[in-house]
């Protein structure tokens with residue numbers, strides 16, 4: 098009888114254990130490793146000098162983080178060693194200076210448009226193109242720091258560039274702040290995708306604006322962006338208010354529960370007194 | 379035993395009534411979210427008009443649609459003359475069918491019959507079908 | 523008042539309810555020195571009741587389909603009035619339950635209450651402990667987040683270490699070669715129907731055991747009694763004890779209130795405490811997130827599996843430890859229950875807790 102109990106118990110545990118044991122080894126496949134190691138990376142990764150140089154800066158870049166690999170810009174066939182760099186498979190070599198805006202502009206369409214129409218763009222034979230400020234393979238998420246005296250004064254004095262920077266600084270800071278607020282709300286379980294999308298669009302439109310390098314236009318339109326940010330701020334404020342309301346009512350409930358607990362303990366004491374009294378009799 | 383002026387049973391009565399108060403408050407606070415959680419949602423905007431494309435309702439045909447959560451039906455009785463009725467039989471709530479060749483509604487459950495105006499023609503239904511206002515506006519039928 | 527009495531009389535004449543109530547409430551005497559640890563069982567009952575209620579409410583809006591589950595949970599959290607409250611209570615509640623379960627288990631262990639005649643109480647309790655963890659595990663998949671998906675992938679994968687049938691077992695647990703829509707279907711059925719039913723039955727048996735054997739005398743001070751059984755069944759009576767109701771229930775209720783206060787506090791002030799960032803992203807079967815860790819109460823198991831050179835050895839070690847614990851009342855047959863008269867037990871008890879803590883912290887850090 099007893100052995101039967103033991104046997105069935107062991108059986109129960111044997112089936113239960115794999116589950117509770119659970120959560121075996123850590124899986125450490127990181128996002129990057131999951132991005133396919135293309136033939137481009139396999140060859141160039143091992144090459145010395147000019148041909149191997151782009152690989153490691155690219156790995157740190159915003160492109161790599163978003164899964165944009167060699168062939169996404171340079172074309173070619175990332176799966177075929179023999180034909181990888183064949184023009185028939187759409188391979189594009191390093192673009193000429195004047196063609197760089199079109200090269201990057203295949204994805205960054207809006208920026209390309211505003212840049213081409215700008216003083217920078219019109220002077221593109223000798224003037225600055227995308228990589229002059231953003232770098233090529235090292236490209237990082239754009240920040241206000243890209244507009245700085247050192248880089249701008251390579252070609253002209255910083256004066257007007259500085260004015261543009263000043264004009265956009267406030268909005269830029271607000272965009273960053275709103276981004277942090279949204280992330281904080283997302284962290285505690287609010288659905289923020291809509292807000293994120295709105296901010297994403299706003300930021301893209303705003304980044305286009307720099308590229309006109311037209312001080313008056315920038316000044317005028319930053320006001321518009323401010324207004325749009327006010328709107329996002331309003332939505333975030335509503336979430337904050339909701340959160341505060343929850344905490345306020347929650348505090349009330351906590352206090353009531355604690356009060357009930359204390360009352361019950363006092364009640365217990367009335368019984369304890371009686372019990373003691375009874376024992377002493 | 380001289381712990382206080384009052385004996386245990388007096389203290390107990392006082393504590394119990396306090397406890398009842400706290401409990402009632404907690405209960406009330408708990409019931410409200412529960413009610414709100416289960417209360418039907420999206421019932422707002424019941425005054426809104428429902429739009430149906432004109433082309434959906436050819437002459438002599440019926441088009442069933444959702445009118446604020448309840449089944450309703452549109453019929454073009456004569457050229458350019460539209461009626462919108464509740465499709466819920468007033469007897470026991472089955473959905474009426476449109477009998478095109480006879481130009482009346484027939485309830486499949488107990489044989490109730492209604493005229494296109496909603497009036498009862500035959501069978502057990504005690505009341506006419508409720509009717510809604512229809513207007514034609516830029517290629518659409520607006521009901522309500 | 524009179525109506526109530528008439529109604530009571532009606533039932534009493536037919537079923538003798540007054541006698542049942544009297545013998546189980548005022549007439550049910552507990553040991554005079556019963557301490558605060560004895561209230562944890564009641565706390566668990568209260569928490570599980572809340573868990574059942576919030577779970578049923580979640581079912582009103584939750585959709586158990588791979589392409590809808592995450593969105594439906596997001597809707598509960600954001601669009602349904604007070605859905606956030608119900609869901610956060612359910613989620614935080616599960617964590618608090620595990621903590622209280624551990625305390626209940628450890629206190630029963632410390633006071634030697636598992637010893638004869640309470641072996642069956644211990645066994646059913648241990649079953650409840652495992653069942654609760656499995657409820658946590660199956661519930662974890664339902665929101666269909668990155669965390670759900672990959673935690674379940676790793677957890678079910680561990681079963682692959684079982685010799686011969688491992689691979690088949692994994693596929694069977696998942697309902698498909700890898701975690702997918704099929705897994706959600708079966709975990710859903712298990713989490714909301716099968717295991718709760720099993721759980722109710724087991725709780726019933728546990729309480730029956732507790733009531734039949736009678737509450738143990740705390741093994742402290744002069745009133746301590748050795749464990750033992752005679753040749754015939756004997757309910758452990760406490761002639762000079764205190765009535766279960768109302769004398770002791772008020773104390774139990776007080777503890778329940780304090781625990782509930784803690785539950786509400788976490789729910790409104792730290793809702794993200796048990797909600798790692800990966801729980802906020804929808805499941806993506808093609809991207810494993812960077813550092814997934816199990817919940818705190820599985821960290822020890824996670825770390826054990828990492829220490830041993832082979833998965834099978836890790837599993838066997840865990841299985842061995844759990845089986846040992848389950849069978850403790852049959853291995854440790856001494857009649858002494860006073861902890862401070864059981865130096866060997868006390869040492870092992872302390873070392874065991876330290877080992878568990880150490881493994882968990884190590885697992886958390888690694």
Ligand code: HEM
Pocket residue numbers: 559560561562563564566567570623626627630635636640643644646647648649650651654725728729732736737738739
């Ligand atoms: C769902 C989980 C559980 C519930 C609802 C529950 C409920 C209870 C209740 C109400 C009592 C009586 C009061 C008390 O001593 O606390 C009790 C006693 C007991 N429980 Fe549990 N329990 C659970 C889990 C466990 C676990 C995990 C164990 C150990 C593995 C366990 C072992 C015991 C023992 C040995 C007693 C007898 C204590 C004594 O008489 O001194 N229980 N349980």
Ligand code: FES
Pocket residue numbers: 467468469470471472485486487488489490501502503
């Ligand atoms: S329900 Fe229509 S006739 Fe009875």
